Amino acid sequence: MGLSKRNRWRTLVTASVVFSLVVMATGIALANITLWMHANPTFVSGTEKLISNFEKENPQIKVELVVFPYPDLAKKVLTGILTGDVPDVYQGWGMWFIPYIRTGKVSPVPSWVTTAEELEEKFQPSSLGAYYYKGKYYGISAETNFWRGGLHVNLDILEQAGLTIPETWAEIISSGKKLTKRDSDGYIIRAGLTWINQDNSNSQFLAGIMQNGGNYWDEQGYVKLNTPEAVKSLSFYRDLVLKHEITSLTIDMSAEVHEVYFKRLAAMLIRPGWVVSIIKAQYPDLRSAFVALPSIGPEPPYYPAETGWGYQVPAAASHKEEAWKFVKFATLDKGASRAWLTEAFLLPALKSLEDDPELLEAEKLVKVAFSQLKYGRYVGDMGSRERFTQIIFNISQEVFTQKTVVKDAVAKMEKEINEMLKEYR
Known part of the structure; x- marks a missing residue:
């Protein structure tokens, strides 16, 4: 049944x-x-x-x-x-x-x-x-x-020089000069500060525009980089290389900047906090501190996220x-x-x-990075992120190698990025 x-x-x-x-x-x-x-x-x-x-x-x-x-x-x-x-x-x-x-x-x-x-x-x-x-x-x-990141400081190198952790850009530059080492021919063999890569060249430059009171987007969604604020920002980072000589292009281009720091080829590094997890896991003997990176202008330390x-x-x-x-x-x-x-x-x-x-x-x-969250601002629609950042990186390199002056560089960045953005708008 x-x-x-x-x-x-x-x-x-x-x-x-x-x-x-x-x-x-x-x-x-x-x-x-x-x-x-x-x-x-x-x-x-x-x-x-x-x-x-x-x-x-x-x-x-x-x-x-x-x-x-x-x-x-x-x-x-x-x-x-x-x-x-x-x-x-x-x-x-x-x-x-x-x-x-x-x-x-x-x-x-x-x-x-x-x-x-x-x-x-x-x-x-x-x-x-x-x-x-x-x-x-x-x-x-x-x-x-946290694209802009913070400042990583090698405590052993710092203490050997009798210095304390810098808190202002004036102190970072002063310490960087004292921590930079040169060989007998005058070439830098240990940089005071390492930071130049594609990410940092963009995040620091765009952050510097905001920290000087500017905005890098116009109302139509295109960049405006031919501005006094952009000139101030790029000039500041140019000076770290050419005026203060605490950053070495040769050293920074030899490997990823955090690897340069791990190898102790630089006393200080600009990079986000995730670098600490690598230090903890792979370089336990590297005594390193992570502190806030100051603003380069009169505004708070805004950064593009x-x-x-x-x-x-x-x-x-x-x-x-x-x-x-x-x-x-x-x-x-x-x-x-x-x-x-x-x-x-x-x-x-x-x-x-x-x-x-x-x-x-x-x-x-x-x-310290948690206290910086309030300063993050969405970076905006970059069209092609890789092409956007590559343009800024390449033209920044022209400035750092004295092939282009800052005023011409920001105008060139604006033109090339906006031509790229037209393909995506």
């Missing part, structure tokens, strides 16, 4: 409950989602812990982590979005996301994850800019970018719902976010973590 309709329903419900219990007990995944990210060791270890905690709370979802070298990830994701060969979710740099969104092939944040109003209420304003497009958010930030690392879900993802569950956990759960941030000494996107005692204690080596 067949089962009645009621008994069949009871059987189905019972089977469903039993299956759910088996899944919870055995860890059998109902969905396997793939997460792509870059290969920074502290980011990877933090994300592995994040995945482990997520899977404990969501045993029906298994996350497969795929890691790519940093230079390859942005192109890999864009190619995947265009061809449909995509992961379920990727962790990427916020400024990469603007061209991804414009393809129309990125999933907007579902309302069950969070609403636009909730994001704007809960997150640092500078952490949202690159995710917003035509009234919707297409991703959620995991951190707040690039909408840092975060998550997006492609429209073609195989498991969008499960992917968004992971993103929600990674970005909106305070405990999960705190644990990930502390691994790489990053700054929170969630406002509720800005004064969080547990996070501040865990990141006490970069605690």
